[in-house]
Amino acid sequence: MRILVVDDSVDTARMMAVLLKAEGHQVKTAFDGPDALQMALEFRPEVVLLDLTLPGMSGEAVAEELRRTEGFDGVAIVSLSGYDAEMTSRVFDHHFVKPVDHDALNEFLCGLVPPPILDDDSSDPTSALLVHSHPQS
Numbered sequence: 515m516r517i518l519v520v521d522d523s524v525d526t527a528r529m530m531a532v533l534l535k536a537e538g539h540q541v542k543t544a545f546d547g548p549d550a551l552q553m554a555l556e557f558r559p560e561v562v563l564l565d566l567t568l569p570g571m572s573g574e575a576v577a578e579e580l581r582r583t584e585g586f587d588g589v590a591i592v593s594l595s596g597y598d599a600e601m602t603s604r605v606f607d608h609h610f611v612k613p614v615d616h617d618a619l620n621e622f623l624c625g626l627v628p629p630p631i632l633d634d635d636s637s638d639p640t641s642a643l644l645v646h647s648h649p650q651s
Contacts, residue, residue: 515623516540518559520550520576521594522568526612530563533616539623547571551579559589561626563619564606566595577605590626 517539521527524545531541542557544550547570554562562580566573573593580586593606594614608622 515561515626516542516557516559517561517563517623518542518544518550518554518557519563520544520547520553520568520573521563521565522546523565526565530614537620537623545569547573547576550576554580554586554589555583558585561590561592561623563592563594563610566593566597574603574605577603581605592622 517534519527519530519534519541520543521530522545527543527545531543534541542553542559544553545568547568549570550562550564550568551571562577564573564577568576573595577591577593580589580591590607591605592608592610593603594610594612596612598611610619610622
């Protein structure tokens, strides 16, 4: 999975990137709002893990801009903060309180992987065994 980690704490972003890469994900990092937008346009992540308090542009403003950007409607945008989930905007798909529980994050990411599509061509008795992956957006 392509994941963009955005946090103004360079150490936090890099550590999260290391852990996610160890799980087999492709990961890029950004450390402020404007760089997050630029990196998202270049990298085309499937998931954005986004700190709420960023220099240059808030995490919520970044999320709102991504939601308005063509091609980002299927991207999971997750807020990261030291605040309760009730403090975050509806522009986010999920919220994690820092420090992020790595097991909970992995469970969330595993839930984003779509199940395989089974071919439903009943004219071929072996077609139900064929598995097709979902197209990438």
